[in-house]
Amino acid sequence: xxxxxxxxxxxxxxxxxxxxxxxxxxxxxxxxxxxxxxxxxxxxxxxxxxxxxxxxxxxxxxxxxxxxxxxxxxxxxxxxxxxxxxxxxxxxxxxxxxxxxxxxxxxxxxxxxxxxxxxxxxxxxxxxxxxxxxxxxxxxxxxxxxxxxxxxxxxxxxxxxxxxxxxxxxxxxxxxxxxxxxxxxxxxxxxxxxxxxxxxxxxxxx
Numbered sequence: 147x148x149x150x151x152x153x154x155x156x157x158x159x160x161x162x163x164x165x166x167x168x169x170x171x172x173x174x175x176x177x178x179x180x181x182x183x184x185x186x187x188x189x190x191x192x193x194x195x196x197x198x199x200x201x202x203x204x205x206x207x208x209x210x211x212x213x214x215x216x217x218x219x220x221x222x223x224x225x226x227x228x229x230x231x232x233x234x235x236x237x238x239x240x241x242x243x244x245x246x247x248x249x250x251x252x253x254x255x256x257x258x259x260x261x262x263x264x265x266x267x268x269x270x271x272x273x274x275x276x277x278x279x280x281x282x283x284x285x286x287x288x289x290x291x292x293x294x295x296x297x298x299x300x301x302x303x304x305x306x307x308x309x310x311x312x313x314x315x316x317x318x319x320x321x322x323x324x325x326x327x328x329x330x331x332x333x334x335x336x337x338x339x340x341x342x343x344x345x346x347x348x349x350x351x352x
Contacts, residue, residue, distance in 0.1 A: 165245070165253060175222040175255040176209025178243070178346050179230075181264050181279055188279035189343070190261060191335065192229065195275050203275065205335050207256075207342065218242075218255035230261070230277070231268025237261060244345050246338065249297050249323060256342045280330040286347050290326040290340060297321040 148154060165171070179190040196202050208226035212218055219242070223234050239259040246254040261267075269277065299318035307313045326340035335343060 165247070168253060171251045171253050173212040173218075173253045173255070174210055175212050175218040175225065175257070176207040176342065177222050177226045177237070177239075178207055178256060178258045178342065179226070179237075179261045180240075180258065180282070181261050183264075183279060186281050186283070188281045189285065190264065190277055190279050191333070191339070192277050193275045193333075195271065195273055198273065204337070204339075205333060206339050209254075212255070219257060222255070222257045222259075226261075229270050229273050231270055232261065232266070236263055243342070243349070246342055246345070248338065249321070254338065254342065256345070258346055278331075278333060280333075280335075282347075282350070284330065285328065285343065286350060288328055288330075290328045290344065293325045293327075295323045295325065297323050 181188055181190050190208075191205050192208060194201055194204050194206055208229045209222055210225040210229075212221040216224070219239060223237055223239070226237060227233055237259055239257050241258055243256040243258055246252075246256060267277070298320045301318070307316070310316055324341075326336060326344055328335040328340055328343065
């Protein structure tokens with residue numbers, strides 16, 4: 147019960163803000179893995195297994211669902227180890243990146259880190275068909291194609307128009323959903339992976 151301002155102050159003691167409504171959203175964590183090949187620093191990408199129910203054969207970063215009681219960085223490391231067949235000692239986290247949110251109620255916590263040794267990876271073939279790497283210098287100089295789609299509110303039949311101004315004539319805001327495409331050799335990096343990649347590359351360029 148809130149009886150005075152001290153009760154409110156106490157409620158916010160140690161509070162760390164996050165995302166309004168996050169309790170009803172899906173949460174995941176991914177790693178942008180930097181590897182060294184010869185004298186080149188490169189990013190490792192996964193090609194998802196063809197047998198997966200979700201996004202088969204698409205290009206992604208290692209990562210996945212944040213489990214209950216797990217923090218995003220631990221989830222990032224765990225999922226990377228499970229998919230690439232390595233151990234936490236082979237991964238050095240450099241930094242978190244900007245959170246990614248999209249219209250499907252998804253929050254992704256991206257991290258950038260180093261995979262110290264890629265010679266002894268044991269790829270989980272149930273999830274990953276194969277991996278490839280692309281030089282960071284190439285990706286930084288690449289200008290991705292960008293396409294914009296419209297997002298509109300589709301109002302359900304039982305929406306209570308009688309409770310809002312202008313009733314059925316109310317104008318719900320629409321939005322834009324940008325899709326990027328990077329190409330490297332015969333690979334097309336697009337969608338969420340491309341948006342997270344762009345955020346990382348823009349940070350390096352700045």
